Amino acid sequence: MMQASKNWWRGGVIYQIYPRSFADSNHDGIGDLPGIVEKLPYIASLGVDAIWISPFFKSPMKDFGYDVSDYCDVDPLFGTLADFDVLIAKAHELGLKVVIDQVLSHTADQHPWFKECRQSRDNPKADWYVWAEANADGTPPTNWLSVFGGSAWQWDARRKQYYLHNFLQSQPDLNFHHPEVQDAILGTIRFWLERGVDGFRFDACNFHFHDRQLRNNPPASHRDSTTVSADNPYGFQRHLYDKTQPENLAFLKRVRGLLDEFGAASVGEVGDDDSLAVMAAYTNGGDKLHMAYSFNLLTQDGSPAYIRQQVEALEAQIGDGWGCWSIGNHDVQRVLTRWGKGETNPQLAKMWLAMETSLRGSVCLYQGEELALTEADIPFEQLQDPYGIAFWPEFKGRDGCRTPMPWQHDADHGGFSSATPWLPVPSVHRERAVDVQEADPASVLHFFRAFLAWRKTQPLLLDSQIRFVDTQAEVLAFERFEGEQSMFACFNFSGQTQQVALPVDHQVTLIVGHGFDSTLNGSTIELPAYSAFYGHLTRA
Incomplete structure (x- = not known):
């Protein structure tokens, strides 16, 4: 379908x-x-x-x-x-x-919008990007960091203000x-x-x-090493105010x-x-x-x-x-x-x-x-x-x-x-x-x-619910189901053959055509190294 x-x-x-x-x-x-x-x-x-x-x-x-x-x-x-x-x-x-x-x-700093914006504080596009005054000591207005390293603020001599850039200095942020x-x-x-x-x-x-109030981000309780690499200080902050x-x-x-x-x-x-x-x-x-x-x-x-x-x-x-x-x-x-x-x-x-x-x-x-x-x-x-x-x-x-x-x-x-x-x-x-x-x-x-x-011939893989099944650590197993229809799928992440037991009180009919050499022996699935299994699941 x-x-x-x-x-x-x-x-x-x-x-x-x-x-x-x-x-x-x-x-x-x-x-x-x-x-x-x-x-x-x-x-x-x-x-x-x-x-x-x-x-x-x-x-x-x-x-x-x-x-x-x-x-x-x-x-x-x-x-x-x-x-x-x-x-x-x-x-x-x-x-x-x-x-x-x-x-x-954000745009490039070569975008005509930014070129006009940075010329003065009172031109028609003066507020199209994010600008802020320096602190009393000349430092950036907040502690926000760029994903690409350093402060997220760059001083601009024309306007005598800082502009925001969450990425490169040449990528100023638009003021949404x-x-x-x-x-x-x-x-x-x-x-x-x-x-x-x-x-x-x-x-x-x-x-x-x-954040309109330009509040500082607090320290992160847990370092973010998912969005950025572990050595990037961007992960040191909890990003409450610079995005989302x-x-x-x-x-x-x-x-x-x-x-x-x-x-x-x-x-x-x-x-x-x-x-x-x-x-x-x-x-x-x-x-x-x-x-x-x-x-x-x-x-x-x-x-x-x-x-x-x-x-x-x-x-x-x-x-x-x-x-x-x-x-x-x-x-x-x-x-x-x-x-x-x-x-x-x-x-x-x-x-x-x-x-x-x-x-x-x-x-x-x-x-x-x-x-x-x-x-x-x-x-x-x-x-x-x-x-x-x-x-x-x-x-x-x-x-x-x-x-x-x-x-x-x-x-x-x-x-x-x-x-x-x-x-x-x-x-x-x-x-x-x-x-x-x-x-x-x-x-x-x-x-x-x-x-x-x-x-494409398996509707349950395109749009249905998902429910995970407990099994050994080397295997990921779940059901895709909708109403009375259910498919059982499991994947061997290891380089050794794994024996996977079927969910209790269920029967599986092997689906032919998915391209792996997995086999079904009674209530046990044999999964060769780095392979997968798919089967129709029914209650015994």
């Missing part, structure tokens, strides 16, 4: 494209929109429902597109608006929805308390809706508002009203001290975001117990809201390195794909996960990411997960480009290139396609 088109996002699988690193059509070493168009048939063949394209708007590229200088145009690096129109048309022709990344909390700012931002969303996009991924969507303000709920309702005009969907990125609670608040009620995801599975801990804890905690408070799970993206180490802890067996990638897409919620998959790519080791001299440069060597930044897609094992730069790419293509990635895996029926790529095709 396929999901209705209107609610395609509910249980949908979204494939994230990092455009700089996907496919380079004009051979300048940087990926572009025409390159994505060329590869759309490949993406459609995976069986995903939609693509999410990271920012391709005009930008000085200090943060590689997450610093926007024009919300309504394409940066020449990536192509033109006409190229984007072609992309939309081709994606729709192939049955793919198109989700684009909107960075609303100003009605004109909200209207202008909604206008940029409408621009892309009218161009035919099917949805938006809203970056840092809980950063839109700040109550006014954001009303703004998200305005966004939802606009999206509903076009039948478009939304997924919000939430980074917070209590991300799961914010995900619930931002998605329940059917009048804000359609779905949200956090960094809670983008962690070093990928154990069955941790995953169960996170999912159960969200389910306990989300009500009629909807989560979206991600175990990899452009901001964190690739999952095979992060959770594999030195084990690079491609079978792990198969099991994790099955596990992630069997949880209750939607899923964002990052380019290259279908190839079981590992984190690239980028030397300091080749680093591009300002975040990594600032925190080297304890934190090496995000470049290792952003290296170009390997398309052909024997071509220059893995077939990504004939020019030297902006980041190198590791030799270990070329060994797992698309052409290599296309030729191997047992590859992760072939499994990816077959599993997602099978998943």
Whole structure:
């Protein structure tokens, strides 16, 4: 049973494209929109429902597109608006929805809005960004910290005030308390809706508002090492006042009203001290975001117990809201390195794909996960990411997960480009290139396609309730159920065969077609290393 088109996002699988690193059509070493168009048939063949394209708007590229200088145009690096129109048309022709990344909390300091704003304290856009007076001793107005290190405030000599930047100094924060700012931002969303996009991924969507009273954040009772790395002082604070303000709920309702005009969907990125609670608040009620995801599975801990804890905690408070799970993206180490802890067996990638897409919620998959790519080791001299440069060597930044897609094992730069790419293509990635895996029926790529095709035939995996089952520590087990129908699923996270007992007083009928070699022997499931089992569950 396929999901209705209107609610395609509910249980949908979204494939994230990092455009700089996907496919380079004009051979300048940087990926572009025409390159994505060329590869759309490949993406459609995976069986995903939609693509999410990271920012391709005009930008000085200090943060590689997450610093926007024009919300309504394409940066020449990536192509033109006409190229984007072609992309939309081709994606729709192939049955793919198109989700684009909107960075609303801040702009680039090169945005015309900020250029005007910083000129004086009395120009028409003087209050479009967050400004504050210095303390009596000249220090910043609050103790708020930037995610990328140091104070979140930057002195500006023109206005003789500090401006707020939750990320880079070149990314000033918009003042969402100003009605004109909200209207202008909604206008940029409408621009892309009218161009035919099917949805938006809203970056840092809980950063839109700040505390009007500019109160200091208190110390954190527990260091946050989920949203940021453990060596980042940002985690020392409890972020009560610099983000996740109550006014954001009303703004998200305005966004939802606009999206509903076009039948478009939304997924919000939430980074917070209590991300799961914010995900619930931002998605329940059917009048804000359609779905949200956090960094809670983008962690070093990928154990069955941790995953169960996170999912159960969200389910306990989300009500009629909807989560979206991600175990990899452009901001964190690739999952095979992060959770594999030195084990690079491609079978792990198969099991994790099955596990992630069997949880209750939607899923964002990052380019290259279908190839079981590992984190690239980028030397300091080749680093591009300002975040990594600032925190080297304890934190090496995000470049290792952003290296170009390997398309052909024997071509220059893995077939990504004939020019030297902006980041190198590791030799270990070329060994797992698309052409290599296309030729191997047992590859992760072939499994990816077959599993997602099978998943679409299983309504319980798309939209139903979830209930976890106690079992041994190496195994994650749960039921997906609705009414009298129930499916039992379990996943072996270990490198040894596990014997899993069925839930008491239940019977399971093995489901054929999911692609694992698990077997059912009476009331016991035999799970080979890094494998999964699915079965119809009935009461004995």
